[in-house]
Amino acid sequence: MPAVAETLDTVQSVTEGTYKWGFETEIEMDFAPKGLNEDTVRFISAEKKEPEWLLEWRLKAFATWQKMQEPRWPAVKYPPIDYQDAYYYAAPKKKDGPKSLDEVDPELLKTYAKLGIPLKEQAILAGVEGAGDSPSEGGRMPIAVDAVFDSVSVATSYKERLAKDGIIFCAISEAVQEHPELVKQYLGTVVPPGDNFYAALNSAVFTDGSFVYIPKGVRCPMELSTYFRINAKSTGQFERTLIIADEGAIVSYLEGCTAPMRDENQLHAAVVELVALDDAQIKYSTVQNWYPGDAEGRGGIYNFVTKRAQCRGKRSKVSWTQVETGSAITWKYPSCVLLGDDSVGEFYSVAITNNHQQADTGTKMIHVGKRTTSTIVSKGISAGKGQNTYRGLVRVAPTASGARNFTQCDSLLIGDQCGAHTVPYIENRNMSAKVEHEATTSRIAEDQLFYCRQRGLSEEDAVGLIVNGFCREVLKELPMEFAVEAQKLLQISLEGSVG
Amino acid sequence: MLRIEGLTAEVEGKPILKGIDLEVPAGEVHAIMGPNGSGKSTLSYVLAGREGYEVTGGSATLNGVDLLGMEPEERAAAGVFLAFQYPVELPGVGNANFLRTALNAIRRGKGESELDAMQFLKLARARLKELQMSEDMLKRGVNVGFSGGEKKRNEVLQMALLRPSLAILDETDSGLDIDALKIVADGVNALRAPDFSALVITHYQRLLDYIVPDKVHVLMQGRIVQTGGPELAKQLEASGYASVQAAA
Numbered sequence: 001m002p003a004v005a006e007t008l009d010t011v012q013s014v015t016e017g018t019y020k021w022g023f024e025t026e027i028e029m030d031f032a033p034k035g036l037n038e039d040t041v042r043f044i045s046a047e048k049k050e051p052e053w054l055l056e057w058r059l060k061a062f063a064t065w066q067k068m069q070e071p072r073w074p075a076v077k078y079p080p081i082d083y084q085d086a087y088y089y090a091a092p093k094k095k096d097g098p099k100s101l102d103e104v105d106p107e108l109l110k111t112y113a114k115l116g117i118p119l120k121e122q123a124i125l126a127g128v129e130g131a132g133d134s135p136s137e138g139g140r141m142p143i144a145v146d147a148v149f150d151s152v153s154v155a156t157s158y159k160e161r162l163a164k165d166g167i168i169f170c171a172i173s174e175a176v177q178e179h180p181e182l183v184k185q186y187l188g189t190v191v192p193p194g195d196n197f198y199a200a201l202n203s204a205v206f207t208d209g210s211f212v213y214i215p216k217g218v219r220c221p222m223e224l225s226t227y228f229r230i231n232a233k234s235t236g237q238f239e240r241t242l243i244i245a246d247e248g249a250i251v252s253y254l255e256g257c258t259a260p261m262r263d264e265n266q267l268h269a270a271v272v273e274l275v276a277l278d279d280a281q282i283k284y285s286t287v288q289n290w291y292p293g294d295a296e297g298r299g300g301i302y303n304f305v306t307k308r309a310q311c312r313g314k315r316s317k318v319s320w321t322q323v324e325t326g327s328a329i330t331w332k333y334p335s336c337v338l339l340g341d342d343s344v345g346e347f348y349s350v351a352i353t354n355n356h357q358q359a360d361t362g363t364k365m366i367h368v369g370k371r372t373t374s375t376i377v378s379k380g381i382s383a384g385k386g387q388n389t390y391r392g393l394v395r396v397a398p399t400a401s402g403a404r405n406f407t408q409c410d411s412l413l414i415g416d417q418c419g420a421h422t423v424p425y426i427e428n429r430n431m432s433a434k435v436e437h438e439a440t441t442s443r444i445a446e447d448q449l450f451y452c453r454q455r456g457l458s459e460e461d462a463v464g465l466i467v468n469g470f471c472r473e474v475l476k477e478l479p480m481e482f483a484v485e486a487q488k489l490l491q492i493s494l495e496g497s498v499g
Numbered sequence: 500m501l502r503i504e505g506l507t508a509e510v511e512g513k514p515i516l517k518g519i520d521l522e523v524p525a526g527e528v529h530a531i532m533g534p535n536g537s538g539k540s541t542l543s544y545v546l547a548g549r550e551g552y553e554v555t556g557g558s559a560t561l562n563g564v565d566l567l568g569m570e571p572e573e574r575a576a577a578g579v580f581l582a583f584q585y586p587v588e589l590p591g592v593g594n595a596n597f598l599r600t601a602l603n604a605i606r607r608g609k610g611e612s613e614l615d616a617m618q619f620l621k622l623a624r625a626r627l628k629e630l631q632m633s634e635d636m637l638k639r640g641v642n643v644g645f646s647g648g649e650k651k652r653n654e655v656l657q658m659a660l661l662r663p664s665l666a667i668l669d670e671t672d673s674g675l676d677i678d679a680l681k682i683v684a685d686g687v688n689a690l691r692a693p694d695f696s697a698l699v700i701t702h703y704q705r706l707l708d709y710i711v712p713d714k715v716h717v718l719m720q721g722r723i724v725q726t727g728g729p730e731l732a733k734q735l736e737a738s739g740y741a742s743v744q745a746a747a
Contacts, residue, residue, distance in 0.1 A: 453571035456604035469591030
């Protein structure tokens, strides 16, 4: 609740239309030669000192990608992308030797400090007794962070603390070296390299990302988080995240992202794979705040992302929560394949499009196991000239007896030049399954605004309050720390949308 | 005090207020009565600054401050409170959150310090107790799923928290049973003070049994056609607006 008051303060301190994460860090970088061909793939693999099998895997993906077409079915418009006119690898020049926080370039540390990302293990360094063993004591809950800067992971905190429980949390490039058997066993098994155009591209040139393995029966003692930052010019970010929750494991994972303001469009094509075995639970939360472009629609990130979870085990559960406020274009469908009997998939989404932003986002819930259940709650908010499409698929296979789905899609319009579209697909092949879909579209009514203003709220604060109310069902799914952030972000994203 | 002089206003090009002159001295409660379509609600919206209610002439000041040139939220900070005839629902917005946001917005506008969650809760509980309302009121969404009576009580709660210098009650009595009516009236009466004035807009005399006005004005066809003491309301109840029209 106090978050709204904080929201108001934040907004007051932010001048209209500014994207406060838009600064650029000056740092010496290593680049791969511009353009994309087999040599680029080999370069990346060599830079990462990858084993032969992974290079082969990448090259195969690259060959597949070359035969594929960019998808044209999303309801988004953009000029053709020249895939040869970009860098596929950009890494801060590094000094040799083992990576520890003390050796990270101070410029990078400053960057993350400016972004409000705690890379230092604050509680432990501050000497709070017992903080290392019991995260809930000593006030603030620590969050383990993996920071990915352009193409590489620059630091991962709390690794040793997590290792005590057998938890692996590291950069995926590190996992390839340290835990090749796990990577080999799971990589590409949820999102195969040839799954779609962008997934194939990612498989060929992915650079870094996070790797998480939670062993049997372990409940991860703190939130895990990856913070993605695109900094270099003309560079695409292709990260790959793989999370495996073994039997009975429980983990909550957060993801945040920002980029500098630039007139050019930059590509972000990530792949996220989640695997939940018997009785495992994964909660994956995203606050996506890539640079959205300016008020005239210049610049901004193209966010073309494939996120998918497999609930392989019985009674396993995966919950996706996303707050999508950034990017010029968002193309993203975090999905759940519900294989295990009684497994559960959830998708909670808030997507905002303001100015010229376009979003085509939603989810797929594929019911295969018996008595599998899924819940979809999607809140789309369109303002300015923004276009917002919910696209969802609920598929019930003949095997999924007693499957259940509930879908709710609400759209809120601000102004008269924006658009909201809902495209739900339902394919039910089992007579005993129950699929429900509800959808609404509404406007922020003049009487709601006047009511708030009569009580002393400015028009923008009133919109913020009403929008936060509209999104409440989704925001309450976010971990506490993120919920406050998200509320602020919603309001900032909508600045200038009324009046 | 509220001073209105020669106020004219139109809605969608149609003149509704045709020259209102009215003074409500500080510390007084005045009632405005009139038949449907006489311009009662228009007057309240014009004073609160609702979009679409176009002022075409005249002036309105509260304690010497020109109201008509201000945004609605500035008028709120200047002390104007409108209790709505149809309070608006804000789905998903918690009542406590809304009330605190509103209170702090107005305190900011007045240059006062904001209240944190605990300070607010203490104040809200005190007001709820005075108004004999349940604390559940704070936990619910703003007016969502409220009965007509609960919505009006929520308006009175807001008024008690915001402590305006001018309260305009737009047919707050409509749709209320007698118990709710008493709670609303008690709420207004509790606020009576030398620096508080109220404009009670009502169709019926009933509410005025509980909120006894210092003066009663009769509004017809966009003009105040008669002003008197509380007895005028009783007279209207007995003989109807037709008698006033004939006299006017």
